[in-house]
Amino acid sequence: MAFNDNDNKMAEKAEKRMAQALATSKVAADTYVDQSQDVTLTKSDINRMAFRSLALQASFNYERMQAGGWLFTILPALRKIHRNNDDLKNAMHMHMEFINVHPFDVTFLSGLVLAMEKGKENISTIRAVKVALMGPLGGIGDALFWLTLLPICAGIGASLALEGSLFGPIIFLLMFNIVHFGLRFGLAHYGYRAGTSALPLLKTHTKRISHAASIVGMTVIGALVASYVHxxxxxxxxxxxxxxxxxxxxxxxxxxxxxxxxxxxxxxxxxxxxxxxxxxxxxxxxxxxxxxxxxxx
Structure with missing residues (x-):
């Protein structure tokens, strides 16, 4: 069957429309389709997220580190925020990327990220904030928990145990975990509130914040290369x-x-x-x- 000029022109127009659609989809891949922000995360949702963060390192591996546990931590809230299946799929795909953060103060980052997800920030901005905060939160967590809280609690518990008291290990576990769980749940709510209050600023200066977060992230990565690659x-x-x-x-x-x-x-x-x-x-x-x-x- 022969094609006339009109058929050829229609085919060319169809190809152009498909090319434009593909280009538009690539640009829009960084944004969520459903931009509605009428979902409210309750205190129960944040507490559930903090509780699930206990499993952060349950699927730890050397390819994506804590990515599986991270997604498990925030997945119920993501399902509540993103009612569009494509948006949920894109969010889950991004949150399965490499992440390595201190397991005790991770809830500050997850609370902040959920606030940004609720505000339907660009995926690249959320990714940049995650990368930028991984290193600082790791350093703060090590200094606060491993170098300060743990030695103090262990010293008190060990001194009681050496004197023959059966309460030595009990006191150690109680002291350490009261502070640990208090900070874990407290930081979750603080991170979410901080993210919510900062959303107008984030929306106004998205490009600047993303650029600054990328710079911080690259600085952290450069320091990691110098410190850990021998x-x-x-x-x-x-x-x-x-x-x-x-x-x-x-x-x-x-x-x-x-x-x-x-x-x-x-x-x-x-x-x-x-x-x-x-x-x-x-x-x-x-x-x-x-x-x-x-x-x-």
């Missing part, structure tokens, strides 16, 4: 009687931690090519073992 070489360059250590005398002089940075950028580029994090972990182990055996790492 890679060095023992190779030496021999020029006559001169012996130059490649790591100390060359690479470190150019820029400290140059090898860890380079390796991190290589891993990042592979992830951008959709290489699985599990495969990257295996590749890292293989390269580390082979490099050690050969003597170059």
């Amino acid at each position: 890679l060095a070489t023992p190779l030496e360059i021999n020029a006559g009687q001169a012996h130059i250590a490649l790591q100390i005398d060359v690479l470190d002089k150019l820029m400290p931690n140059l090898l860890p940075l380079g390796f991190t950028l290589i891993v990042y580029s592979l992830m951008k090519r959709n290489v699985s994090p599990v495969k990257l972990i295996g590749l890292t182990v293989v390269l580390g073992v082979l490099g050690k055996l050969i003597g170059i790492l």
